[in-house]
Amino acid sequence: MMKPSDIREILRDLGTSPKKGLGQHFLVDQSVLHAILDAADIRNGETVLEIGPGLGVLTDALLRQGATVIAIEQDKKFAAFLEHRFLGQPFRVVQGDAAHLDWLPFVGSSPWKFISNLPYGITSLALRKALWNERPPERVVVLIQRDVAERAMDSLRGASGKYKAKPKTNLLSLMLALSSLSARIVRRVPAKCFYPAPKVVSAVFEIIPMPLGERTEKWGIDPEKIMEVAKVGFAHPRKVLASNLSREKDLTKAIVEQFLEEVGVNPKARAEDLSAEEWAALVKRFVVGGSSLLVHG
Known part of the structure; x- marks a missing residue:
């Protein structure tokens, strides 16, 4: 697991620094990484799509679990770094903007999972691309803003009787309700678990997508x-x-x-x-x- 000092050294060698516009916050907490892996339930040889791998903290853990990882990284320096770091392993990095790429050609025809420490700015778009394409993943485990995850869960649990007032819906929570068999917040993640620390608290969020044929x-x-x-x-x-x-x-x-x-x-x-x-x-x-x-x- 990389420490903040390791990350600073690598960034210095690459001649770069964390880009706020790309949501570059690197995970530095082992317990959070374990929580993601436990929720992901990786089987040997399974295909995983990762968006925004950064310096490969989660990527490395997924590969150690036996996954075949396809990563989409917008930062050219990070993409080159990852290609060198994981040379010879079942790994492919695609340099580009995940928001504008068709993901299915990269994951192929096999079942796949979507596991990512998502840049906050593309949370809704990334989840829509994962859940609403012609072959949804078997499982989604993502790090997203806690308030986004909690509002989505409130809407999904709206009929449970836990609330005096009916929870409010937004487009993301509606999308999840329409396309998911289940969803849960695995754990909350304080800002200190990242370097540099974001200004918000995050959450590990798990979704089990509903097969397309069952939705209608x-x-x-x-x-x-x-x-x-x-x-x-x-x-x-x-x-x-x-x-x-x-x-x-x-x-x-x-x-x-x-x-x-x-x-x-x-x-x-x-x-x-x-x-x-x-x-x-x-x-x-x-x-x-x-x-x-x-x-x-």
């Missing part, structure tokens, strides 16, 4: 259609949902309010007030009504 059966509609409408609904979060959705050419606010009432939702609700089940019911009502919300693009 569960929700009674293609979840992509639900997300398509939800993006419009969340476009102006402080406005009521009926106002956001009535911006579409064939919908009036009165029609949207009627649809909301028909599916048991307060017509004055905001997008964040709807659960995944309510979003699914609303979008199915739009389908019956032939809304252009579902035929754009």
